[in-house]
Amino acid sequence: MxxxxxxxxxxxxxxxxxxxxxxxxxxxxxxxxxxxxxxxALGELREELHLPEVSELDxxxxxxxxxxxxxxxxxxxxxxxxxxMKYNPKINEVTARYAGFAALHPxxxxxxxxxxxxxxxxxxxxxCEITGFDAITxxxxxxxxxxxxxxxxxxxxxxxxxxxxxxxVLVPDSAHGTNPASAARCxxxxxxxxxxxxxxxxxxxxTKSLEEHGDKVAALMLTNPSTLGLFExxxxxxxxxxxxxxxxxxxDGANMNAMVGTTRPGDHGFDCMHLNLHKxxxxxxxxxxxxxxxxxxQAHLAPYQPVxxxxxxxxxxxxxxxxxxxxxxxxxxxxxxQFLMEVRAYxxxxxxxxxxxxxxxxxxxxxxxxxxxxxxxxxxxxxxRPCMHECILTAEKYKKxxxxxxxxxxxxxxxxxxxxxxxxxxxxxxxxxMIEPTETESKETLDAFCDAMIEICHEAMTTPDVLHAAxxxxxxxxxxxxxxxxxxxxxxxxxxPVLA
Amino acid sequence: xxxxxHTEADVREMLATIGADSIDELFREIxxxxxxxxxxxxxxxxxxxxxxxxxxxxxxxxxxxxxxNVCFLGAGIYDRYVPxxxxxxxxxxxxxxxxxxxxxxxxxxxxxxxxxxQSMIAELYGMDLANxxxxxxxxxxxxxxxxxxxxxxxxxxxxxxxxxPHYRQVLDTYCWSMGIEVVxxxxxxxxxxxxxxxxxxxxxLVQSPNFFGVIEDLNAAKQASETHGAMxxxxxxxxxxxxxxxxxxxxADVVVGEGxxxxxxxxxxxxxxxxxxTKKEFVRSIxxxxxxxxxxxxxxxxxxxxxLRTREQDIRREKATSNICTNEALMALACTVHMSAxxxxxxxxxxxxxxxxxxxxxxxxxxIGVHRRHPSAKVxxxxxxxxxxxxxxxxxxxxxxxxxxxxPLGSYxxxxxxxxxxxxxxxxxxxxxxxxxxSLKHTIA
Numbered sequence: 001m002x003x004x005x006x007x008x009x010x011x012x013x014x015x016x017x018x019x020x021x022x023x024x025x026x027x028x029x030x031x032x033x034x035x036x037x038x039x040x041a042l043g044e045l046r047e048e049l050h051l052p053e054v055s056e057l058d059x060x061x062x063x064x065x066x067x068x069x070x071x072x073x074x075x076x077x078x079x080x081x082x083x084x085m086k087y088n089p090k091i092n093e094v095t096a097r098y099a100g101f102a103a104l105h106p107x108x109x110x111x112x113x114x115x116x117x118x119x120x121x122x123x124x125x126x127x128c129e130i131t132g133f134d135a136i137t138x139x140x141x142x143x144x145x146x147x148x149x150x151x152x153x154x155x156x157x158x159x160x161x162x163x164x165x166x167x168x169v170l171v172p173d174s175a176h177g178t179n180p181a182s183a184a185r186c187x188x189x190x191x192x193x194x195x196x197x198x199x200x201x202x203x204x205x206x207t208k209s210l211e212e213h214g215d216k217v218a219a220l221m222l223t224n225p226s227t228l229g230l231f232e233x234x235x236x237x238x239x240x241x242x243x244x245x246x247x248x249x250x251x252d253g254a255n256m257n258a259m260v261g262t263t264r265p266g267d268h269g270f271d272c273m274h275l276n277l278h279k280x281x282x283x284x285x286x287x288x289x290x291x292x293x294x295x296x297x298q299a300h301l302a303p304y305q306p307v308x309x310x311x312x313x314x315x316x317x318x319x320x321x322x323x324x325x326x327x328x329x330x331x332x333x334x335x336x337x338q339f340l341m342e343v344r345a346y347x348x349x350x351x352x353x354x355x356x357x358x359x360x361x362x363x364x365x366x367x368x369x370x371x372x373x374x375x376x377x378x379x380x381x382x383x384x385r386p387c388m389h390e391c392i393l394t395a396e397k398y399k400k401x402x403x404x405x406x407x408x409x410x411x412x413x414x415x416x417x418x419x420x421x422x423x424x425x426x427x428x429x430x431x432x433x434m435i436e437p438t439e440t441e442s443k444e445t446l447d448a449f450c451d452a453m454i455e456i457c458h459e460a461m462t463t464p465d466v467l468h469a470a471x472x473x474x475x476x477x478x479x480x481x482x483x484x485x486x487x488x489x490x491x492x493x494x495x496x497p498v499l500a
Numbered sequence: 501x502x503x504x505x506h507t508e509a510d511v512r513e514m515l516a517t518i519g520a521d522s523i524d525e526l527f528r529e530i531x532x533x534x535x536x537x538x539x540x541x542x543x544x545x546x547x548x549x550x551x552x553x554x555x556x557x558x559x560x561x562x563x564x565x566x567x568x569n570v571c572f573l574g575a576g577i578y579d580r581y582v583p584x585x586x587x588x589x590x591x592x593x594x595x596x597x598x599x600x601x602x603x604x605x606x607x608x609x610x611x612x613x614x615x616x617x618q619s620m621i622a623e624l625y626g627m628d629l630a631n632x633x634x635x636x637x638x639x640x641x642x643x644x645x646x647x648x649x650x651x652x653x654x655x656x657x658x659x660x661x662x663x664x665p666h667y668r669q670v671l672d673t674y675c676w677s678m679g680i681e682v683v684x685x686x687x688x689x690x691x692x693x694x695x696x697x698x699x700x701x702x703x704x705l706v707q708s709p710n711f712f713g714v715i716e717d718l719n720a721a722k723q724a725s726e727t728h729g730a731m732x733x734x735x736x737x738x739x740x741x742x743x744x745x746x747x748x749x750x751x752a753d754v755v756v757g758e759g760x761x762x763x764x765x766x767x768x769x770x771x772x773x774x775x776x777x778t779k780k781e782f783v784r785s786i787x788x789x790x791x792x793x794x795x796x797x798x799x800x801x802x803x804x805x806x807x808l809r810t811r812e813q814d815i816r817r818e819k820a821t822s823n824i825c826t827n828e829a830l831m832a833l834a835c836t837v838h839m840s841a842x843x844x845x846x847x848x849x850x851x852x853x854x855x856x857x858x859x860x861x862x863x864x865x866x867x868i869g870v871h872r873r874h875p876s877a878k879v880x881x882x883x884x885x886x887x888x889x890x891x892x893x894x895x896x897x898x899x900x901x902x903x904x905x906x907x908p909l910g911s912y913x914x915x916x917x918x919x920x921x922x923x924x925x926x927x928x929x930x931x932x933x934x935x936x937x938x939s940l941k942h943t944i945a
Binding site: 012014023024025027028029031038042043051052053054063064065066068069070071074075078080085086087088089094095098101102103104107109115130141143144147148152155178180181184230231262263278285288289290292330331333334338339343346350355357362366367372373420439440469471476478480483484485489490492494 | 501503504505506510511513514515517518519520523525526527528529530531534535536538539541542543544545546547549552553555556557558559560561562563564565566567568571573575576577579581583584585587588589590591592593594595596597598599600601603604605606607608609610612613615616618619620622623624626628629630632633635636637638639664666667669670672673674676677678679715740741742743744745746749765766767768769770771772783789790791792793794795796797798799801802803804805807808809812813814815816817818819820822823824825826827828829830831833836837839840841842843844845846847848849850852853855856857859860878879880895896899904907926927929930933
């Protein structure tokens with residue numbers, strides 16, 4: 001059934017617009033120590049402070065109403081490719097709020113946090129086993145931070161073995177933008193590697209590239225399964241080619257969900273990888289963070305990992321935080337990483353355990369192939385191969401024949417009550433729609449989504465203007481992004497006082 | 501597993517639609533030798549929800565938590581009052597389980613809160629604009645330094661020795677990997693005074709109040725940055741800025757900080773939220789996301805979008821201003837709710853209470869013969885005391901009385917074995933402060 005236009009909500013006011021002088025939104029702690037002369041104590045004081053003054057109820061309504069015009073996994077299906085929008089279990093939120101975790105100061109004596117260290121070590125041990133790497137560090141604060149940390153370790157390793165001429169990082173043309181950006185952040189020059197017609201790494205081009213400047217190559221950054229949702233069948237050979245040239249191979253772990261319990265990147269030949277615990281291991285995305293970026297390392301890179309290093313001491317059996325690491329690159333973040341996110345990830349990992357861990361990848365891959373099979377008539381897959389945890393479809397024919405773009409289809413999905421998939425990524429597939437259903441969605445949800453997609457593709461041919469105008473039922477229509485840049489307005493300004 | 505909904509019948513029907521005989525068959529492109537048998541990994545056994553909760557409770561109970569003990573430890577992370585509304589709002593699934601708002605029509609709620617966040621942070625710091633957040637205060641400082649190098653073009657930055665040691669370590673790591681030289685500006689009596697090493701640097705980085713709690717002379721720092729043609733970057737505690745003249749008023753080019761004291765759990769230091777503000781003229785060089793207000797392309801309704809996107813990694817790739825993608829949106833939301841709940845008067849009140857409590861503790865300590873290391877320095881809520889014996893011993897002894905007394909500085913600064921960094925927030929009562937003093941008196945007697 002086609003969606004009908006819902007009533008538009010009035011323009012939501014800013015919290016500043018709701019402010020009335022003298023209102024309080026909470027009961028601030030009373031002070032029972034003597035008053036002090038503030039300017040004598042602090043020096044120059046500020047004059048104005050334009051923060052809102054609202055009552056507690058008005059505050060709650062303001063943010064609750066805003067939440068109601070925001071889409072989340074808890075409200076509906078979120079098939080955003082490459083983002084692994086799986087269910088975020090509620091027990092994880094409960095455990096992360098235990099006072100013995102939430103009310104810890106990062107600089108309190110390390111002897112007073114044995115339970116926290118044990119938990120961190122527990123996450124590391126489980127992730128080592130799942131990924132097949134020798135060591136895991138939980139220091140990086142997000143995925144891109146993990147990528148960058150891996151490249152820093154490679155850099156330190158090459159410095160140590162006298163290979164400082166290695167200034168090139170190879171990045172496939174299908175890679176996430178964070179890969180080349182992270183390489184640049186480590187002072188590397190980026191060279192692209194093409195993808196072949198089957199969606200695999202172009203081995204001939206890679207060979208040529210290595211012949212040309214193999215002695216300058218520091219690393220290859222490879223996403224496996226690739227951003228095309230395909231497992232790289234030549235992975236071991238590719239790793240060997242890079243190693244023979246003296247380079248290191250980094251695995252972008254954005255797509256780890258396809259592999260959990262089924263295959264281990266550490267066995268594929270990779271030297272290091274990053275994980276997004278906020279994707280694969282269900283810590284909530286929170287609207288764009290906090291992320292949580294663990295990295296896995298083979299033994300030869302482990303000495304360079306950032307401090308502190310959390311590990312179980314062999315003799316005493318105690319878990320310690322080690323700082324005396326002469327080869328370490330130093331700190332990449334201020335404390336122990338995203339600790340409360342690690343609590344959530346640990347809770348999740350322990351809920352799955354040995355018995356169920358492989359279900360993550362098995363049902364994720366089943367769901368993606370199901371969506372692919374149901375939609376292949378209306379939206380052909382970019383490659384004629386079984387996909388892994390996500391399927392990449394192309395809407396090229398609708399663009400060619402009806403002037404309807406992938407973006408139009410995506411926006412129309414909002415009218416049908418679904419979050420759009422990722423579009424226009426990877427960049428090498430024209431009019432790309434990247435759909436990642438994850439393992440936590442039921443067949444009924446997938447069917448409802450596929451029915452909507454089929455209906456929308458029909459609309460694309462019959463009433464393309466409806467798609468061009470979509471979404472028509474959301475709180476706003478398509479927004480003018482060019483105007484947003486041209487007339488830059490990134491903050492509320494206090495009205496200028498009117499002179500009497 | 502309750503998280504996986506598939507029945508046997510579902511799996512059968514789905515495989516039939518796909519045209520495969522088994523789930524295993526879907527993995528056929530993975531070479532056999534790289535496959536792991538289902539259930540073959542050496543992992544702990546699964547726990548049901550009830551046992552899982554008990555197991556986590558047990559682990560948490562092994563830690564000394566700061567709900568049951570009194571916290572005088574700060575050093576960048578503060579035990580401050582958080583209104584109940586913060587947790588209620590950030591727990592809402594519509595916020596908690598949403599992705600980065602790349603689809604603005606489905607994300608207007610979050611986008612508006614980010615715009616409000618940017619407005620409040622820019623206001624607090626007295627700057628033109630703020631971005632949508634960085635990972636934490638330490639990486640925000642490093643990003644600011646790298647932005648300055650990009651703008652000024654000199655591969656050298658100068659950082660005060662009174663900047664948080666962990667922040668300086670993160671800065672060192674970032675700069676090492678980009679081939680940027682870091683020089684340290686020395687301190688005298690807890691203050692940065694000698695800026696001569698900053699010659700030829702792209703920026704001067706100071707913290708105020710600094711790691712010792714001392715309020716820096718930002719006029720002098722600004723003047724030095726002008727002398728050396730360097731950008732002036734300040735890391736500042738946002739709570740103090742509710743009372744004090746903010747860094748923007750001193751002409752800072754970039755202001756960064758840690759947002760944790762405004763509504764975020766200490767959580768052993770993560771997740772935190774980095775604050776990043778700058779002047780309009782540098783907006784196209786900033787790292788990370790920024791949300792802007794616009795209107796419909798074919799209508800009149802206003803709305804919010806992520807903007808200036810061509811700076812970012814997913815579009816600009818290796819030429820992006822930073823590699824940051826995911827930031828700390830949920831913690832930024834916590835800050836936004838916190839600042840809205842406290843409001844103008846509440847923010848000033850907690851800052852003022854902190855000053856009063858700190859000054860009360862200072863005078864009570866003086867009465868037992870314990871004095872500040874920097875007696876004439878202006879401080880906000882934190883200060884260094886010199887003890888007659890090793891600060892580690894004193895700290896450990898007070899912990900026996902349920903008081904986390906502060907941070908011993910010996911492991912950070914060679915000549916400070918007997919120095920303790922003490923913080924007092926609005927959460928501390930007169931009774932708790934008195935208890936701190938009597939326990940300390942006992943310990944050093």
